[in-house]
Amino acid sequence: MAILGVATLAVVALTTPWRALPAGAPPIEPDPARDFTAAQIARSEAFDAAIGVPAYLSLGLTLVVAGVLVGTPLGAKLLARLRGPWWLRVLFGVLAISAAVAILRWPLGMWSETYLREFGLSTQTWASWTADRLKNIGIGTGLTAIMVLAVVALARRYRRWWIPAALGAFTLTVVASFAYPVVIEPLFNDFTPMPASTLRADLLAMASKDGVPVENVLVADASRRTTALNAYVSGFGATRRIVVYDTLLRAPADQVELVVAHELGHAKAGDVLYGTLVGGLAAAFGACLLYLVGSAGPVRRRTGVPSIADPRAVGLLMGLLSLATVLSGPGQNLVSRHIEARADAHALDLTREPAVFVSMQKRLAITNISDLSPNIVEYLLYASHPTAPQRIAMARSWALLNGVGQP
Ligand SMILES: [Zn+2]
Helix, strand or coil, rough: HHHHHHHHHHHHHHHCCCCCCCCCCCCCCCCCCHHCCCHHHHHHHHHHHHHHHHHHHHHHHHHHHHHHHCCCCHHHHHHHCCCCCCCHHHHHHHHHHHHHHHHHHHHHHHHHHHCCCCHEEEECCHHHHHCCCCHHHHHHHHHHHHHHHHHHHHHHCCCCCCCHHHHHHHHHHHHHHHHHHHHHHHHHHCCEECCHHHHHHHHHHHHCCCCCCCEEEEEHHHHHHEECCEEEEEHHHCCEEEEEEEHHHHHHHHHHHHHHHHHHHHHHHHHHHHHHHHHHHHHHHHHHHHHHHHCCHHHHHHEEEEEEEEHHHHHHHHHHHHHHHHHHHHHHHHHHHHHHHHHHHHHHHHHHHHHHHHHHHHHHHHHCCCCCCCCCCHHHHHCCEEECHHHHHHHHHHHHCCCCCCC
């Protein structure tokens, strides 16, 4: 177990691209005021302050619910009332707790959505918002049910159930990431191949120059949900795809090319597969921690759960899973920010257009109302990418290093 924990940390420490630019790159301080007007900065701060309230309340709710499930006998007491075979009680338990949490969280989601509309980011109706939310809850509940059922089943069968649970967690992570683009994404968006155009030809030419085999760039109909701009790579092997939001196609072609150059950086470095394998290792280690914490005497006494093999353990397991998700977030973001910076450096190397890169970052930040200077808590909890001013500063540093006119 300890070996798995140390191995995961060592892999992360040794493979994360801690430095996106070569050591000689001149450091440049991020400065929002250099690229954004006072009005743009004020709008970003106003949006951040508004959306922050429901976001922190939602996080608080998650922690309180998890705390109750892990630190009090309430979950076990309620679950003790269920009757029937063990697997049915586990399933009912997961459904009941998930439904209760979804209902508690619902008003916070509506509150957040009203701000997205007020600031012009959301294009949804309440009907489509509700459909999205129900789909998300369904997927989350389904995945939780699979995990909790598997853990209880293994605990009923094996004394050292952490071994098959760790293997199962790794496998589930890999399978889920591989299947995600073909199973989950189509539930939310339609994807169409980018229509033949100069832009498409240029993008494919750039990919082939980059040595990344890309047959197609897919366009997602994101505009039915948002005005935000985005692009991403998902899946790996046979399911790998580069997707751009239809909203992004309204941007100038050279800026779209820069976004795609960034995504090619992810594809070339195999970031999705890498993230999946590291995520799988972390999930396997998480399964071991679940075993250690779940079978610890004090935890069992406080929650009144006799053993993880008992269906009354469902609440404890769900509380621990939710705590693990929250606690692992800052670590995931830390690694993600460095991987994103490497993809930015790749985009600059490939296009050698730092001025277009800066324009594109400004467009992204202004349209998506990005947080230009998040406080340390927001940065640790939510920032999966460097901030726009950080990305712009890196482009200037790249420009100085490469003797290309500094934007
Ligand atoms: Zn990226």
